[in-house]
Amino acid sequence: MTSVLDLAPVVPVVVIEDPADAVPLARALVAGGLPAIEVTLRTPGALDAIRAVGEEVPGAVVGAGTVIAPEQVRASVGAGARFLVSPGWTDVLLAAMRASGVPFLPGVSTTSEVVALLERGVREMKFFPAQAAGGTAYLRSLSGPLPQARFCPTGGIGPDSAPEYLALPNVGCVGGSWMLPAEAVAARDWARIEALARAAAGLSAGARCR
Numbered sequence: 001m002t003s004v005l006d007l008a009p010v011v012p013v014v015v016i017e018d019p020a021d022a023v024p025l026a027r028a029l030v031a032g033g034l035p036a037i038e039v040t041l042r043t044p045g046a047l048d049a050i051r052a053v054g055e056e057v058p059g060a061v062v063g064a065g066t067v068i069a070p071e072q073v074r075a076s077v078g079a080g081a082r083f084l085v086s087p088g089w090t091d092v093l094l095a096a097m098r099a100s101g102v103p104f105l106p107g108v109s110t111t112s113e114v115v116a117l118l119e120r121g122v123r124e125m126k127f128f129p130a131q132a133a134g135g136t137a138y139l140r141s142l143s144g145p146l147p148q149a150r151f152c153p154t155g156g157i158g159p160d161s162a163p164e165y166l167a168l169p170n171v172g173c174v175g176g177s178w179m180l181p182a183e184a185v186a187a188r189d190w191a192r193i194e195a196l197a198r199a200a201a202g203l204s205a206g207a208r209c210r
Contacts, residue, residue, distance in 0.1 A: 004083045004103050005124055005150055005172025007036040007061055010162065010200040013154060013177045014039050014049075021185065022049035026057040028190040029179070032197025038065040038085050038175060041072055047079040054080030063102075070096035077102055085152075085175075087128050089113070094120065105152055109133040114142065114149050124150050126175070131156030136164045143170040162203050176200075 004011070012029050014037055016022050022045075026037055037060055039050050046064070053062040063083035064076035073096040076084060084097050089106035094117075097104040105126040108114050110133075117125060127139060130153035134141075139151060153165050154175030165174045179196035183189075 001061070001082065001103060003124060003172065004036055004061075004063070004105060005152055007173070008034050008201060009166055009173050009203050010034055010179070011036045011038050011152060011154075011173055011175045012179055012197070012200075013065060013175045014180060015042055015177075016045055016049040017043055019045035019048040019052065021188065022052045023056045024188065024190050025180075025185065025193065026053040026060050026062065028194040029197045030057060030059045032179070032194040032199075033201030034179070034197045035059050036061045036063065036083070036173075038063050038083075039081075040065040041076070042066055047075055050076065050081050051079040054082070067097070067104075068093065073097055073100050085126055085154075087126070089117070094122070108151075111142065111146070114146055118146065118149060123148055124172070125152070127151040127153040129155030130165070130174075131161070135161075136168060139165070139168050139170060143168065146170075159200065159203065162200070166203060 012034055039046055050062050053060050061082050064081040065085040067084045067086045077100045084104040087107040107126040107128045150172050152173050152175055157174050157176045158178045162174050165171050179200045184192045
């Protein structure tokens with residue numbers, strides 16, 4: 001599979017309260033140009049949502065987010081997750097993600113964590129929580145001494161700040177949920193979500209220097 005960081009400029013971070021919403025929501029995101037979809041393991045129906053999207057939405061590359069334990073790695077891949085995202089990492093969790101056979105983005109927020117992952121052969125990471133951990137200024141500072149590391153910044157990013165991240169040479173994509181406003185999901189306004197996804201997909205134009 002192409003690197004998760006290269007599938008689209010934005011990876012929607014999705015919290016599914018009702019598994020019945022998973023398929024139409026994912027179809028709207030894919031139709032809008034955002035095929036990589038991170039379903040967070042924050043709700044009881046998350047695994048069912050991952051399974052449904054993987055089986056019923058052609059073009060979707062569905063992954064599991066908020067993965068913090070080896071058993072979640074196994075359950076997510078068993079449900080059909082094609083990539084894994086964690087907010088942070090330990091050697092135990094990293095070993096489980098590496099053994100899963102699917103791409104993964106372990107979370108980092110410090111230079112030492114980045115160096116530790118590079119030592120372990122991992123070059124693609126989630127930078128989280130992006131805004132709180134230093135934002136674009138921090139990532140720009142990392143690009144000089146650690147150019148081999150590439151990031152998907154997530155946390156506090158919206159349509160106004162996303163282009164600033166995407167313009168950085170060490171950023172492949174950003175994660176966010178602004179194209180999934182709670183009121184639109186509650187109203188099942190899939191047309192609005194598709195339109196917001198299309199606008200997010202277009203943020204790559206002229207914004208990236210890679």
